[in-house]
Amino acid sequence: MGEAQKGLLSVIEKLKGSTEQEVRIVLLGLDNAGKTTLLKSLASEDVNTITPTQGFNIKSVASHGMKLNVWDIGGQRKIRPFWKKYLENTDLLIYVIDSADKKRFEETGLELSELIDEENLKGVPVLIFANKQDLATASPASEIAEGLNLHTYRDREWQIQACSAVSGEGVQDGMNWICNNIVNKKK
């Protein structure tokens, strides 16, 4: 009966037994970074009617023979404390940054480093989207990577990808990285 300690819910998890591999992805970042726009663009939905997220959105996207369940949680300051409730069993973290919002680079860096330290995200690969590259004032991805000290991450896979959620540019490259990475990791 040693299994009993593992918890019944882990058993229920196995019950679903779908043939498809399911991946849980959490999409985080400051408010107005473009998380929901990115989510909708991933799901090929209209991105013109998006309002600030007060709660969270979930979309399931089929990609590379996997089912990606993407959770987009609101980024407003008052919601951020709730982030950690959504980190359990996460396979991958997507962190979105508004590349044109230089004033808040520091703030977004702090939030990211807090997430990296979360127990539930230990070793979880992270993809950073340097969003809003369609804006003239956007900083290049390399600059942002430097500011975030990404090169100091030793305990996990990471990647920074320049993109524009509105135009869709760069989004697919990021997804490709995710799929390759998950496949590698799950092997």
Added chain:
Amino acid sequence: MAEDDSEWVVESIVGYLGSPEWVIPVTDFMENKCTVFDDEDENKLSYTEIHQQYKKLVEKLLENYMQEVGINEQQFLDACTSPFAKSKTLQSVFQPVLATDDFQMFRSLMVQKNMELQLQALRVIKERNGALPECLTDGVDVMSELQQQEMKILQEVLKKSKEEYDEEMSRRLLLEEEVGSTSSICSNKPLAKSGEARNTISAPSQQSSTAKTNGNPVIKEEKMAAQGGGDAKSAAKSLSKLIPECGSNSVESRVLPAVRAPVKSSEPSVSSSPLTKEQSSSSQTAAETWLEEAHREAGFSKPYTELSASQQEQLQQRAAYLRQQRDKLHALKKEQQKTKQTATSEEAPSNPAPAPTTTPEAVGQPQRNGACTPPLPAPPPPQAQHSANSSKQKEISAEERKKLQKRKHLADKLKEEVIKK
């Protein structure tokens, strides 16, 4: 675990998931917590908290159950993944369990529960108050739009049947004057036309149709202003009142006042007062009483000679005018009838020959007014007519078919409404 082992475990689990020990706490939980779950695309943060609570509840319940029955988690898992448990029927039983691990499934269960409760509440409010308060009835716009559409159709039908009634009227007047010699075109053609429809008509319904034909002129007369009689106006008024008021019911009522009308020509004073009285009663019962009265009055209204001199004169005038109309329409009608006759000629011979003065119209009526007749509350016969009509529709010319289809559509709507009541 052995195969046969898992089977009884599955059965036991399914039994438990249908037992009060499971159903009551889970349902209680859902009913208590579902109110925040709406159909919005975005999820509220509170959903997650509720989902966590739900997980704990299910975990506790299942653990207790497994301890009681004496199975471990591996057995539980084996049982639940066995093909037996994967059947469609059992999948829905396991849904509340799987919802612990699947937020989307949990959410949809809760949204569904919330909707069920809301509908229940609406039903209760309706039962208590008889109707929903205005603040709870959205979709009013849609309704009025529908009603408007219905009204348009009604008006169309009204116009059409008016035209046809006029035709009938012209013929009818002619018949009244040349009582004996009506046998010619008028009586033969409708006869053939009516075909099987007439077979199914019982005597009373024939009478009512006759009454109707008698009454039709009222509408036309109003237009002509030849009559100008107060009773005719009141009849027309009651018509126009009824129509906007009761949507699709108005077909019944519209036809019925017309039925009522013949009285006007013979006994003017009687006709107007019952009409106004009967307006207030519910349309269905009123319709029935009208019909009954019409049956009686159809007899009274006939004797042309009993009318007063002035009325006779008026009738003469009308007849003259209508004869003109008839001549115009006759040519048109002839063509239409020819097509119909060819279609239904096989059935015609088998029909018993009716009294020439009344039946031609009575018989022709249901055919032409097709869908108008069935909604009349007059017992079964009209229904039979209706079916006969619909079976014939295919054989009738495209133009006629369009007309009939419109009416049939209307009649179906009416039927629906009457049945609902």
